[in-house]
Amino acid sequence: MVHVCLERHNQDKDPKVEFVEVVRGHYQGGPRSKSYITFMAREKPNGPLVEYQAKAMATLDGKRHPILCRPTPTPNP
Template sequence: MTEQQSSPPMKIQDVDEEEDDRYSDTHDPYPLDPMPEWDVDSYEGREYESDPDHRELFSDEERYEQYRLDKRKAFHSKGFIYIPLSGSYPIKDLEEIGYDNKTNREKMTNLTNLCIKKLNETKGKTVEFVHIVRVFKRWAAAWKSSITFMARESPNGPLVEYQAKVVTFPGDSKAPIPILCRPSPIDTHLY
């Protein structure tokens, strides 16, 4: 998506004012173990491993090898592209309206801004959101969204591709948890 094709400007979420009583319930219906730590990706320190049981799912060797190649690329992207047979899926329609009468784009923009705010506060940056590129979601005790987006690191600076991860809970039963926000790594050997 080029700068001229970018999404309409979205209202930046004011995350300072979001301390809401609905998150104060002492019973936790969606406990996370381990609890995500800011700026620590769950992929850190893990190596790609091929699952030999997956071989049975493919009718020929060529398809199986393509699956392994795709899975290796996805693993090295740390969840920012589709991981075959992982339960992750792309949000294809960012304009679709959800249960809370917001579009997927609005929800993902708000979550991205939450991650950007955390990045700016912890690292002394001035990153500004421009538009969403793509989103992958995966369920594992809660929803984990891997968001690729365009940002500016300074006013009127060049567009830079960034990545954010955030955990959300069904029905917004708990406050979202920002996991990371960083420039997209350039890994040319994968593509």
Template sequence: MFLTGLSCHKVIYAEPEAEIDMLEAPEWDVDSFDGLDYYSSPDTDYSSGDEMPYPDMEKANKHYRIYKRQIIESKGFYAEREFSLFYNYKSIFSIPLELEALEGKTFRQFWEDMVHVCLQKHKQDKASSLFSLLDLNVEFVEVVRGNFHGGPRSKSYITFMAREKPDGPLVEYQAKSMLTLDGKMHPILCRPSPIPKLPKPIL
């Protein structure tokens, strides 16, 4: 059982990753976006490689570049849905929280389960280190938004609010997780959201 990629509420299937055990758990606290920088290319590298049947290709290419830059600079966690095309960069889609993810469960509910898995791993990781005790007391409050990459090793990029101490201020956190074909949820990372950089012009 696995979720598929989604765009504009339409289901599409992402290509499986080659030569990878579909049930293998991802490595913890390793971000695949680390070291990846945005660059503007005249050749738009759509996920499918197919020609895009848009009446205004100049506008479509501009929207693709905006979406690509947002995905890269946020490491998968933020992209404005208005710039989403049928084929997005890395097949990562911004998903409405109330859209159905599994039978009888919305993405909000699905991602709440994912966050708890990531937080549990996060607390275990900090407990075995010399980090501040605040990291052990992170309490989930609510999911804010999420992005999704479908396929047999689907990935969720979840932004949520948490408290690092009882009655403390809300802090924005990020959780990244994977759902494999056997239905198991795997944590990939869990961390406070980084401080946003100053915006740059989109080229």
């Protein structure tokens, strides 16, 4: 699911982002199941590791749809 979200993100934005590893994830089942994923990524070519969030939906016909892919927002103090 992360790769579907990153493909869409890289089509729409610059600089390009490269997946490194999953930090955590949550799956919500149902006819339109959703995956919420936090992962580490690197902005190409040699950027620092940045924590990203992704949200994607899988439908009953097996298609995967990206909903969200963004750097994790910084918390307000």
